[in-house]
Amino acid sequence: MFTMIYKRLFTAMFSLMIVGVLVFFVTESLPGDFCTSYLGQNASGTRLEQCRIDNNLNAPLIERFALWSENIVNGNLGTSLKRQKPVSDILIPRLENTLILGGIAASIGIPIAILLGCIAGLRVNTKSDHIISMASLFTMTVPEFVTATLLTLVFSIWLPWFPAVTLIGDSASFSELLPNLVLPAITLSMVMIAHILRMVRACMITVMNSDYIKMCHLKGMPYWHIVFYHALPNALLPAINIIALTIAWLLGGVVIIEQVFNYPGIGSLMIAAIYDRDLPVVQGIAIALAVIYILVNLCADLLTGVLNPKLRTLQGY
Secondary structure, eight states: HHHHHHHHHHHHHHHHHHHHHHHHHHTTTSOOOOOOOOHHHTHHHHHHHHHHHTTTTSOHHHHHHHHHHHHHHHOOOOOOOOTOOOOOHHHHHHHHHHHHHHEEEEEHHHHHHHHHOOOOOOOSSSSHHHHHHHHHHHHHHHOOOHHHHHHHHHIIIIIIEEEEEEOSSTTOOHHHHHHHHHHHHHHHHHHHHHHHHHHHHHHHHHTTTTTHHHHHHTOOOOOOHHHIIHHHHHHHHHHHHHHHHHHHHHHHHHHEEEHHTTTTTTHHHHHHHHHHHHHHHHHHHHHHHHHHHHHHHHHHHHHHHHOOHHHHHTTOO
């Protein structure tokens, strides 16, 4: 088991290294730099040159990459070029707000998706299955910003229950954030529900038609005992990785939603940093999202291996 964990950790670290290299060179290839953004596209002369010297933008690319890599290894994300503050001080409050939003969306979406997926899988080709399947397909095809706009129209304009945009800062308390979390969380959870639901439905249909479940019926076990103690755990095993991927996608897709609702999270910070060409902030956000993505998938792989006896035997868990 420990050997497999070490292998997974090594793969995760190697993936993070590759992501770090890509993040640096892709962001550095963006047109323009902080000084042209700060001073204007027509800036030139000694003022522009001095700005680049002050911010170490005139150093060779490899030299800047070596310095950036060393800082990342030491846990230093650098200093924001625009705000002149450590990137971590800017990033952590925004990341906390995004994780709160993602956590609420996941806590809403995952149970509902599992419940609806089980209902559809247990009642294949019935009216309820058709309704759930059609609703999930519709939700998957509608862009997030359209869903966000419709929710805002209904619950902020027609029924003024929740604010349409967030007007508080990134250091607001949870109680201040709570009313502003409702519409973004519902928007994110709707797409999450659709993806997980379809996977759970397919797994439940496969499990319920397996010889193992047929044997349980032949032994006279009660139907709901078979569903909850035998079918559901086996159906959820393949869905664990899909849930992990959906959660990781949620943190990436939150960029659009945060911009629509003006939510003070990591997504709106990234858009502002890209506009300002504040590359240390952009790179710090990308690294933070990559770490979360890799950790979520690592936990899903390990959980699947621990819960699945076949994988424990084949892969040495």
